[in-house]
Amino acid sequence: MPDQLFTDMYRDTEHLTWAPTEQVRERGRRRTRRTRVAAVLAGAVAVAVVATGAVALAGGPDAAPTPVLPATGSPTPTPAPSATPTPTPSPPPPTGTNPAGPPSSPSTADGRSTTxxxxxxxxxxxxxxxxxxxxxxxxxxxxxxxxxxxxxxxxxxxxxxxxxxxxxxxxxxxxxxxxxxxxxxxxxxxxxxxxxxxxxxxxxxxxxxxxxxxxxxxxxxxxxxxxxxxxxxxxxxxxxxxxxxxxxxxxxxxxxxxxxxxxxxxxxxxxxxxxxxxxxxxxxxx
The missing domain is CATH 3.40.1000.70 (PknH-like extracellular domain)
Structure with missing residues (x-):
């Protein structure tokens, strides 16, 4: 004896007219395009909102203050700016040394070692x-x-x-x-x-x-x-x-x-x- 569920499904769909396959595919493509357009528009709106907030923050004294969020822990102190140290000039290299590298072995004009x-x-x-x-x-x-x-x-x-x-x-x-x-x-x-x-x-x-x-x-x-x-x-x-x-x-x-x-x-x-x-x-x- 056939299952009652399949008997009911067959009775309800026996006289339905199914859309052609190509028409079903076209509907799917349209739905995909609408989803992508909606996503792009949502991104553009988000960028505009951020930009508007940045302009408000950069405005004059009438700009709305940034809301302070409730504290969830100990506040992080802002470090005080450190003074830039004045560079101390390096002392001149000792006479007879090579500032670009270690001193070379002493020698006479003819290349003779004196060490x-x-x-x-x-x-x-x-x-x-x-x-x-x-x-x-x-x-x-x-x-x-x-x-x-x-x-x-x-x-x-x-x-x-x-x-x-x-x-x-x-x-x-x-x-x-x-x-x-x-x-x-x-x-x-x-x-x-x-x-x-x-x-x-x-x-x-x-x-x-x-x-x-x-x-x-x-x-x-x-x-x-x-x-x-x-x-x-x-x-x-x-x-x-x-x-x-x-x-x-x-x-x-x-x-x-x-x-x-x-x-x-x-x-x-x-x-x-x-x-x-x-x-x-x-x-x-x-």
């Missing part, structure tokens, strides 16, 4: 230039990575090596290359004055105590004491591969220069003199 061991920084003037080397060498940055150092070579050639005891305070280096033929690497380190002397003694002791680890390997001092406060020219022979390293000390600075295949004695001595001269631009000891 000696009081400042560990090593000026670039204390390093070799390409012009200090035989013709054909060109500067190639400051990347000193590699197995060229005296310490590494000594450990490769000798069965055992003494441990250096001096603690360095700063380090700086430069690399020079002669295409295909040779590479020169310089590393300048700053120690205390006693530490620099101890480093030269360590180099000499390492060579003298070296017991070659192989019949074709050797480590020897070719020359010493020819420039600066101390100097050593070391010859390495590692399984038949020969290279030269130069040590020069000036005060608290020690330069280690790997000469690679630069072996001509006249060239080596010229480079050693230039190393000593350059180091004097980084220490007061000269």
């Amino acid at each position: 000696g061991s009081t400042s560990p920084a090593i000026p670039t003037a204390a390093l070799l230039r390409a012009s200090d080397l035989p013709s054909g060498y060109r500067a190639d940055g400051s990347d000193m990575d590699g197995d060229w150092s005296f310490d590494f070579a000594a450990m490769y050639v000798c069965a055992d090596t003494p441990t250096p005891t001096a603690e360095q305070r700063a380090e700086r280096g430069a690399v020079f290359r002669k295409p295909v033929e040779s590479t020169v690497v310089e590393r300048v380190r700053r120690y205390s004055a006693d530490g620099a002397k101890a480093t030269m003694d360590w180099v000499r002791r390492t060579v003298n105590e070296c017991e070659p680890d192989g019949q074709q390997s050797s480590l020897s001092i070719l020359d010493s004491g020819f420039v600066g406060d101390g100097s050593l020219l070391i010859r390495f022979n590692a399984q038949g591969v020969v290279s030269y390293t130069l040590f020069v000390r000036q005060g608290d600075l020690v330069a280690e220069v790997w000469l690679d295949t630069l072996t001509d004695q006249a060239d080596v001595r010229q480079v050693a003199r230039r190393v000593a001269d350059r180091l004097c631009l980084g220490t007061d000891a000269c």
Whole structure:
């Protein structure tokens, strides 16, 4: 038996005439437009009311006072205007300082450092230039990575090596290359004055105590004491591969220069003199 609710609905709507679908859609669109227009008009009225209130507040003495709302808590006090402090002029920078940044290391007109061991920084003037080397060498940055150092070579050639005891305070280096033929690497380190002397003694002791680890390997001092406060020219022979390293000390600075295949004695001595001269631009000891 059919449900009574559906029977009644069918009877009441049996003879109704339904509007076409397009007409129903058009009515919906009109209703939507009316709703949007009403919303816009309401917003415009609200803006006008606010503007009118602002004009009234900005008016003369006859303007209506702003109503005071009942207090709901402790009133917030209005802070008193603070006096603008009169700026105090900054004192002029001390003579010899750089107002745009930290003071630079004192130096002479030729770029020589006048700080000696009081400042560990090593000026670039204390390093070799390409012009200090035989013709054909060109500067190639400051990347000193590699197995060229005296310490590494000594450990490769000798069965055992003494441990250096001096603690360095700063380090700086430069690399020079002669295409295909040779590479020169310089590393300048700053120690205390006693530490620099101890480093030269360590180099000499390492060579003298070296017991070659192989019949074709050797480590020897070719020359010493020819420039600066101390100097050593070391010859390495590692399984038949020969290279030269130069040590020069000036005060608290020690330069280690790997000469690679630069072996001509006249060239080596010229480079050693230039190393000593350059180091004097980084220490007061000269």
